[in-house]
Amino acid sequence: MNYKEFKKIYGASNQDISREVYRNNPDTIRIKKEKTAVNNLEKIFSAVFNIAYKKGFQAMSMRDLSQKTGMSLGALYAYFKGKKDLLKIIQTQGWSIIKKDLDQVSKTHENPRERLTAVIKAHIFLSELFRPWFYFTFMEARNIEAVKSMEDHTQKILTGILESGEAQGIFKPGDHDLTASMIKAMQQEWYLKRWKYKKLKISVDRFADHLVNLLEAFCLV
Amino acid sequence: MNYKEFKKIYGASNQDISREVYRNNPDTIRIKKEKTAVNNLEKIFSAVFNIAYKKGFQAMSMRDLSQKTGMSLGALYAYFKGKKDLLKIIQTQGWSIIKKDLDQVSKTHENPRERLTAVIKAHIFLSELFRPWFYFTFMEARNIEAVKSMEDHTQKILTGILESGEAQGIFKPGDHDLTASMIKAMQQEWYLKRWKYKKLKISVDRFADHLVNLLEAFCLV
DNA sequence: GTCTATATACGGATAGAC
DNA sequence: GTCTATCCGTATATAGAC
Numbered sequence: 001m002n003y004k005e006f007k008k009i010y011g012a013s014n015q016d017i018s019r020e021v022y023r024n025n026p027d028t029i030r031i032k033k034e035k036t037a038v039n040n041l042e043k044i045f046s047a048v049f050n051i052a053y054k055k056g057f058q059a060m061s062m063r064d065l066s067q068k069t070g071m072s073l074g075a076l077y078a079y080f081k082g083k084k085d086l087l088k089i090i091q092t093q094g095w096s097i098i099k100k101d102l103d104q105v106s107k108t109h110e111n112p113r114e115r116l117t118a119v120i121k122a123h124i125f126l127s128e129l130f131r132p133w134f135y136f137t138f139m140e141a142r143n144i145e146a147v148k149s150m151e152d153h154t155q156k157i158l159t160g161i162l163e164s165g166e167a168q169g170i171f172k173p174g175d176h177d178l179t180a181s182m183i184k185a186m187q188q189e190w191y192l193k194r195w196k197y198k199k200l201k202i203s204v205d206r207f208a209d210h211l212v213n214l215l216e217a218f219c220l221v
Numbered sequence: 222m223n224y225k226e227f228k229k230i231y232g233a234s235n236q237d238i239s240r241e242v243y244r245n246n247p248d249t250i251r252i253k254k255e256k257t258a259v260n261n262l263e264k265i266f267s268a269v270f271n272i273a274y275k276k277g278f279q280a281m282s283m284r285d286l287s288q289k290t291g292m293s294l295g296a297l298y299a300y301f302k303g304k305k306d307l308l309k310i311i312q313t314q315g316w317s318i319i320k321k322d323l324d325q326v327s328k329t330h331e332n333p334r335e336r337l338t339a340v341i342k343a344h345i346f347l348s349e350l351f352r353p354w355f356y357f358t359f360m361e362a363r364n365i366e367a368v369k370s371m372e373d374h375t376q377k378i379l380t381g382i383l384e385s386g387e388a389q390g391i392f393k394p395g396d397h398d399l400t401a402s403m404i405k406a407m408q409q410e411w412y413l414k415r416w417k418y419k420k421l422k423i424s425v426d427r428f429a430d431h432l433v434n435l436l437e438a439f440c441l442v
Numbered sequence: 443g444t445c446t447a448t449a450t451a452c453g454g455a456t457a458g459a460c
Numbered sequence: 461g462t463c464t465a466t467c468c469g470t471a472t473a474t475a476g477a478c
Contacts, residue, residue, distance in 0.1 A: 031461070040461095054364065058279035061453055074456080075462045083454070139360070143275065148416070177421055178431045181414070182407050189406035195369070200398055210399045218438040252443070261443095282471060296444045298473070 001118065002205045006125040010101045017133070018042045021093045028085060030078045037079070043069045044079060045090065049132035057087060057140045091141045094133055095150075098126055106157050112165030113220070119157060120183060120215070121208045127191040128204045134191045155180045162219065171219045179219070186211050222339065223426045227346040231322045238354070239263045242314045249306060251299045258300070264290045265300060266311065270353035278308060278361045312362045315354055316371075319347055327378050333386030334441070340378060341404060341436070342429045348412040349425045355412045376401045383440065392440045400440070407432050 018041040022029060031037035047068035051060040062083060066073050080086040105122035109115035127134040141147045158180035165171035190197070190207055197207065239262040243250060252258035268289035272281040283304060287294050301307040326343035330336040348355045362368045379401035386392035411418070411428055418428065 033461085036461075056277060056279050056361075058277050062455080063453075072463050073454090074464075077455070078461065081455095139363075140277075142360075151417075175427075175431060178423060178428065179435070181410060181417065182432065182435060185406045185410035185414075186403050189402060189409075192363075193402070193406075196372075196402065202399060206396075207399065210396060211403065214400070214403060214435070214439045218435045254443085257443075283473080284471075293445050294472090295446075295474080299443070303473070304471095 001121060003125050003128060003203075003208075006122065007129065010104070010122075010126070011129065012097045012101070014042055014045070014130075016097055017094050017130075018045065020096055021089060024093050024096075025089065028081050028089075040069075040071065040075075041079060043071070044076070044086075045094075046132070048086070048090065049136050052136055052140060053132075057136075087140070090133075090136065091144060092146060095137075098130060098133070099150075101126055102154070112161050112168060112170055113216075116158070116161045116165065116215070116219075117212050119161065120187065120212060123154070123187050124190050124204060124208045124211070127187065131191045131194065135194075138188065138192065151184065155184055158183055165219070170221060172221055174219070179215075183211070183215065186214075222342060224346050224349065224424075224429075227343065228350065231325070231343075231347070232350065233318045233322065235263055235266070235351075237318055238315050238351075239266065241317055242310060245314050245317075246310065249302050249310075261290075261292065261296075262300060264292070265297070265307075266315075267353070269307070269311065270357055273357055273361065274353075278357075308361065311354075311357065312365060313367060316358075319351060319354070320371075322347060323375065333382050333389060333391055334437075337379070337382045337386070337436070337440075338433050340382065341408065341433060344375070344408050345411050345425060345429045345432070348408065352412045352415065356415075359409065359413060372405065376405055379404055386440070391442060393442055395440070400436075404432070404436065407435075 015038060018038045019034070021041055022031075022034060022037050029037060029041075031040070044065070047065055048057070048060070051064050051068060062073055062076065066076060069076070080089060102122065106115075106119050109118050137147060155177075159176045162171055162174075162176040162179060166173050166176070190204065236259060239259045240255070242262055243252075243255060243258050250258060250262075252261070265286070268286055269278070269281070272285050272289060283294055283297065287297060290297070301310060323343065327336075327340050330339050358368060376398075380397045383392055383395075383397040383400060387394050387397070411425065
C-alpha cells in the first residue's frame with residue numbers, strides 16, 4: 001500500500017470534516033444553509049491552521065482571523081461562540097472521521113508483520129492527508145487529556161501487535177512498550193517537520209518505507 | 222556512559238545558564254549585583270517554563286509570572302525590556318553552555334560506532350538535564366530560523382558519522398539523512414513526552430539504550 | 443532593587459443596521 | 461448572513477515612592 005492507493009480507499013477531505021463539524025454543532029453554529037456554512041468553516045479552519053502555524057493559537061487575534069478569512073468579526077461569531085469554543089471544536093469535533101479510518105485499518109490483516117506495516121503506514125498517510133489537523137492538535141492540545149488518551153490508545157494497538165507477533169515467533173522478544181513509543185515518535189516526525197522533508201525532497205512513501213525497514217530490522221526474528 | 226557519569230563530567234546547572242544570560246545582556250538587565258540577578262533570573266526562567274508548560278508562553282500574562290516568582294510587576298521589568306524580550310532571551314541566549322557540551326561530545330571517539338552512541342546519548346542526557354529548556358524551545362520556537370539551523374547542524378553531525386561508518390565498512394549503506402532524522406525524532410520523544418515515561422517508569426538510561434539498540438540493529442553490517 | 447498605582451493599548455465579544 | 465461601530469475587560473508597560 002502506498003500513499004496514492006491509500007488516498008483512493010480512505011480519502012476523506014477537508015470538506016468532509018467541515019460538514020461533520022457543522023452537523024455536530026447545531027446549537028453553536030447559527031448558519032442555516034449547510035453549503036455556505038461548510039464552505040466558510042473550511043475557510044476558517046484553514047486560516048486558523050495557517051496563522052497558528054506561524055504564531056500559535058493564543059497569539060492569533062480574532063482580527064487576524066477576520067483578515068485572513070475575508071470575513072468580518074461579526075460574521076465569524078455566527079460560526080462559534082467565542083475563541084475558546086473555536087479551539088474546542090477543532091480539538092474535539094474534527095477527529096471523528098480520522099479516528100474512523102484509523103480504527104478500520106487496525107482491524108485489517110491477521111498476520112502481525114503485515115498488520116504492523118499497515119497500521120504504521122496508515123497513520124503516516126492520514127497525517128499527510130490532514131497534516132494541519134495533526135500539527136495543530138500536537139502543538140495546541142498536547143496537554144489535553146483527550147489527546148493523551150488518544151496517544152495511549154494508538155500506542156496500545158502497536159504494543160498489542162508486537163506482543164502477538166512475539167507469541168507467534170515472528171518478532172523477537174523485547175521492550176514492546178518502548179518500541180511502540182519509538183514508532184509513534186517517528187510517525188510524528190513526519191507531520192511536525194514538514195519543512196525538513198520538503199527541503200530534502202523526501203516523499204511520504206519513502207519516509208514510511210524507511211520507518212518500516214528500520215523497525216523490521218530490529219523486530220523480526 | 223550512563224546518565225550519572227554524564228552528569229559528573231558535563232553537568233552544568235541552571236545557575237550556570239542564568240549567569241551566562243546575565244553576563245550576555247548587560248544592556249537589558251538593569252540589576253547591578255550579579256548574585257541577586259542570577260538568583261532571580263533562575264526564578265523567572267523556572268516560572269516561565271512552569272506556566273508555559275501548562276498554557277503556553279503567549280497565554281502567560283505578566284501577572285501570572287509575577288505571582289509565580291513572588292516578584293512584583295515592576296521588579297520583573299528590571300530583568301527584561303518586555304515580554305517579547307524575555308522570549309528572545311530564552312530562545313537565543315540560554316543555549317551557549319548546552320551547545321558547548323554537544324560540540325565537545327561530538328569530537329570524542331574516533332570509531333564511528335562508539336561515536337554514534339556517544340553523540341546520541343549525550344543529546345538525550347543533556348535534554349534530561351535541561352528538559353525545560355528543550356521543551357520550551359521546541360514548543361515556543363519551532364519556526365525560528367536559529368532553531369531550525371541548530372536542528373540542521375546536529376542532524377548533519379549524525380549523517381556524517383553514518384557516512385564515515387559506511388566508508389569504513391562498519392555500517393550498511395543506506396539513506397543516512399533519513400536515518401539521522403529518525404534518530405532526532407526519537408531523541409525529541411524523550412523530552413516531549415515526559416508524562417508517558419514517568420507513567421511507564423522508564424529511566425533515561427533505559428530509553429537511551431533502547432534507541433541505540435534499535436539503531437544498531439538497522440545500521441551495523 | 444522592589445513595590446504600588448496607574449496610563450494606555452489591544453483583543454474578545456456584542457448591538458444593530460443592511 | 462454579513463457588515464460596521466463600539467463596549468469593556470484584561471494585559472503590557474511605566475512612573476514614582478520607598
